[in-house]
Structure formats: structure tokens, C-alpha cells
Amino acid sequence: MxxxxxxxxxxxxxxxxxxxxxxxxxxxxxxIIGPSGSGKSTFLRCLNLLExxxxxxxxxxxxxxxxxxxxxxxxxxxxxxxxxxxxxxxHKNVIENITLAPIKVRGESPQQARERAMQLLNRVGLADKxxxxxxxxxxxxxxxxxxxxxxxxxxxxxxxxxxTSALDPEMIKEVLDxxxxxxxxxxxxxxxxxxxxxxxxxxxxxIFMDEGRILEEGxxxxxxxxxxNPRTKDFLSKIL
Amino acid sequence: xxxxFSIIKPYFNIFLLxxxxxxxxxxxxxxxxxxxxxxxxxxxxxxxxxxxMLCSTYVEVIRGTPLLVQIFIFxxxxxxxxxxxxxxxxxxxxxxxxxxxxxxxxxIRGGILAVEKGQMEAARSLGMSHSQAMRYIILPQAxxxxxxxLGNEFVTLLKNSSLATTIGFSELTRAGQIVAAxxxxxxxPYITVAAFYLVMTIGFSRLLGILERRLAVSD
Numbered sequence: 001m002x003x004x005x006x007x008x009x010x011x012x013x014x015x016x017x018x019x020x021x022x023x024x025x026x027x028x029x030x031x032i033i034g035p036s037g038s039g040k041s042t043f044l045r046c047l048n049l050l051e052x053x054x055x056x057x058x059x060x061x062x063x064x065x066x067x068x069x070x071x072x073x074x075x076x077x078x079x080x081x082x083x084x085x086x087x088x089x090x091h092k093n094v095i096e097n098i099t100l101a102p103i104k105v106r107g108e109s110p111q112q113a114r115e116r117a118m119q120l121l122n123r124v125g126l127a128d129k130x131x132x133x134x135x136x137x138x139x140x141x142x143x144x145x146x147x148x149x150x151x152x153x154x155x156x157x158x159x160x161x162x163x164t165s166a167l168d169p170e171m172i173k174e175v176l177d178x179x180x181x182x183x184x185x186x187x188x189x190x191x192x193x194x195x196x197x198x199x200x201x202x203x204x205x206x207i208f209m210d211e212g213r214i215l216e217e218g219x220x221x222x223x224x225x226x227x228x229n230p231r232t233k234d235f236l237s238k239i240l
Numbered sequence: 241x242x243x244x245f246s247i248i249k250p251y252f253n254i255f256l257l258x259x260x261x262x263x264x265x266x267x268x269x270x271x272x273x274x275x276x277x278x279x280x281x282x283x284x285x286x287x288x289x290x291x292x293m294l295c296s297t298y299v300e301v302i303r304g305t306p307l308l309v310q311i312f313i314f315x316x317x318x319x320x321x322x323x324x325x326x327x328x329x330x331x332x333x334x335x336x337x338x339x340x341x342x343x344x345x346x347x348i349r350g351g352i353l354a355v356e357k358g359q360m361e362a363a364r365s366l367g368m369s370h371s372q373a374m375r376y377i378i379l380p381q382a383x384x385x386x387x388x389x390l391g392n393e394f395v396t397l398l399k400n401s402s403l404a405t406t407i408g409f410s411e412l413t414r415a416g417q418i419v420a421a422x423x424x425x426x427x428x429p430y431i432t433v434a435a436f437y438l439v440m441t442i443g444f445s446r447l448l449g450i451l452e453r454r455l456a457v458s459d
Binding site for chain 1: 356358359361362363364365366367368369372376377380381384
């Protein structure tokens with residue numbers, strides 16, 4: 001589903017990713033952990049070309065993202081993304097946030113898009129907020145709307161960039177529950193998060209990154225209970 | 241002290257007409273400034289260095305030279321190059337509009353840059369093209385942020401339009417000159433002119449405040 005070969009990313013002279021190789025299978029839920037500045041968010045953002053890799057190859061369903069002939073806008077429709085700070089459109093209400101891209105990008109009719117949006121809002125438990133504006137929602141509600149917005153494009157892959165890091169503690173669960181449901185339904189997910197409960201419950205694989213490299217990967221059991229790399233041990237001892 | 245504002249009364253229509261003309265050329269110039277500013281402001285954010293340079297130069301030249309000199313170049317200078325006279329009215333509107341364009345460009349650029357980076361990323365991550373994201377997500381939000389500075393620009397331009405008097409264009413300040421010359425009393429006519437400007441600028445600021453509050457609903 002996703003294949004990354006020898007991925008490098010520089011910001012000016014700063015090398016943020018130093019040769020990432022990985023594969024994510026269809027239906028797999030991969031959790032990426034690592035200290036801040038380790039390049040985990042940059043790696044995630046390379047998967048839908050929000051960051052342009054400096055070198056290397058990224059394949060989504062066999063299509064090379066770096067090939068100039070690849071239609072990036074088309075490809076991004078298949079790769080949904082959820083951001084740490086939600087990035088809802090503040091000038092649009094909830095239903096418009098969800099229906100805008102399906103209508104403008106995929107050419108769905110407004111009724112069709114609206115019906116689908118209502119289904120999605122039901123699914124994330126926010127059907128009663130359809131006409132609210134983002135500023136009227138709590139952090140957890142905003143993030144659930146953001147997930148619904150990404151799902152409205154029927155993506156095959158969902159990327160989550162620290163989706164619960166900006167939330168008050170009591171709102172983390174409602175977002176994680178939605179993500180767990182999604183994982184159980186078979187969505188292919190790549191999640192940057194330190195929520196160990198989430199990783200243990202639905203994660204298939206945990207990747208530990210530090211200084212732009214993947215240092216260790218394995219099942220959540222292995223990584224959390226029997227980390228091999230000293231840096232992984234050190235990191236886990238600080239966050240657990 | 242022998243102030244006598246009753247001398248204004250017979251000339252009241254001249255002031256009124258002058259004020260109307262002032263508002264008219266200001267509105268036209270602002271409109272022109274917004275069109276120019278939209279292109280130049282977005283041009284300053286272009287991917288292509290040549291367009292960026294061109295637009296930056298425009299803004300630098302406009303903001304770095306006096307408006308009065310710009311008006312003179314338009315009215316007195318251009319006919320020498322073009323071989324045809326430009327009447328006061330279009331010369332005043334064009335000089336003011338082109339001047340305003342330089343300032344509006346910065347307002348528009350600032351407005352676009354003030355929209356959070358995550359908005360563009362969210363829009364692009366949903367598959368929108370750059371121009372779709374601009375149109376549906378960035379510009380509507382940027383526009384809201386531009387309203388207060390655009391309002392200030394309108395007020396500044398309304399006052400600056402008095403410089404058109406120097407090329408003999410008949411607007412509000414010119415009305416004051418005429419009345420002062422006719423009555424041999426400069427104080428009352430110019431106070432009247434100032435009062436007219438003040439009423440217009442305050443009135444406009446109020447209108448703007450209402451508009452801002454309306455648009456703030458979703459915040």
C-alpha cells in the first residue's frame with residue numbers, strides 16, 4: 001500500500017530524514033514514536049507530499065509520488081490526513097467543512113455530499129453539531145470533525161499527525177475511540193502518537209524514530225516490553 | 241475675532257458637490273487599487289522570482305516616492321511622452337489608484353500570510369489544487385483580516401485625494417479655495433472643508449465597524 005525507499009529530507013542544511021525504508025501493508029495500523037525533532041512528523045508529511053522529499057522514493061499503491069507525471073491532487077484524495085491542530089476551516093460550519101472537498105474536488109452533488117457528511121457525523125457522534133462553527137466546538141469535537149472531513153473523500157489510507165497532542169486530557173479518549181473504530185474496520189493507518197494504549201489495542205507495528213532514522217520496529221508488545229535499542233529504552237523510560 | 245460662518249451658506253452646494261466628487265474619485269481609485277493590489281500582492285508571493293521582483297519593485301517605487309510627485313508625473317509628465325494631454329479627472333483617478341495599488345498590495349500580501357499555514361495544508365491534503373485552496377479557503381479568511389487595513393487605506397486615500405487640487409481638479413478642497421477667494425475669508429471655508437472630511441472619515445469608519453462585526457460571526 002505504501003512503500004518508502006531511501007527517503008531523505010533536508011530543510012536547508014539540516015538533514016531531517018536520513019534514509020527511511022519502510023512498507024505499510026493494506027489494513028495495517030502503524031504507530032510512529034520518537035522524541036521531538038526525530039523526523040516522525042516530517043516522514044508522515046512526505047507520504048502525501050505536504051513536504052517534498054529531497055531524495056528517495058515514495059510509492060502509494062504502486063504510484064511513485066516523486067514522478068512528475070503523478071497527479072498529486074488526485075493521489076491526495078486517497079490519503080486522508082488529520083493534524084495536531086485540527087486545521088478546520090473557521091469560516092465554514094461543520095457540514096461545509098466536510099462537504100467542501102467532495103463537492104469541489106470530486107464533483108459530488110451538494111445533497112449527496114451532505115448525506116454522506118451526516119453519516120460520517122453520526123459515526124463520530126456529532127450529528128447535532130452539523131450547523132455549528134468550529135469556534136463553537138471543544139478540541140475533541142474539532143478533531144472528530146477533522147477525521148470526518150478526511151473520511152468524506154473515501155481515502156484508502158489515513159495519516160494522523162499527533163492527533164491528541166493538543167487536546168485536554170478528558171477529550172483524548174473520544175478521539176482515540178473514533179480512531180480505534182476506524183482501525184478495526186480495516187483502514188490502513190499511519191499514526192504519529194505517544195498514546196500507548198492506542199498502539200497496544202489496535203496497532204500492528206510500532207516504529208521508533210530518532211534523528212531522522214528508524215532505529216527499531218516491531219509489535220507493540222516487543223517495543224514497549226522488550227525494547228532492544230538503548231535509545232528506544234531511554235525514550236520509553238522517559239515517557240512511561 | 242470676526243468669524244462669520246453665515247458666509248458659507250450661499251456656497252453650501254459647492255462644498256456638497258466637492259464632497260461628492262471627492263468620494264467618487266476616492267471610490268474609483270480604491271477600486272483600481274484593489275484590482276492592482278490583488279495581482280501585485282499575490283505576485284509578491286509568486287513561485288517565480290521574476291514576478292516577485294517586478295511586484296516588489298512596483299511597491300517600493302510607489303511607497304518610496306511622494307504622491308504629489310506621482311500626480312505631477314501623471315498630469316504634467318506623461319503628456320510629454322505620450323503626446324496627448326490627460327484631463328485632470330482621469331489623471332487624478334489613475335495617479336491615486338496606482339498609488340493605492342502599492343499599499344493595497346502589501347495589505348493583501350499581509351492578509352494572505354496571516355492565514356495559518358495549516359489551512360493551506362488541510363485544503364491540499366483533501367486533494368484541492370493550489371488555486372482551489374486559495375479561492376475557497378485562504379482568500380475568504382484573508383479578506384476578513386484585510387478589512388480593517390483596507391478601511392484605513394480608504395480613509396487615507398480620501399484625505400490624499402485633496403492633492404488633486406494641485407492639478408486644478410475640482411473636488412472638496414478646491415471648493416474651499418474657490419470660496420476663500422470669493423469671500424476673501426479663508427478661515428471659515430477651510431474649516432468647513434475640514435468638517436466635511438471629518439464627517440466622511442468618521443462616517444466611513446462607523447460603517448466599517450458594522451461590517452467587521454457582521455463578518456466576525458463565525459469567530
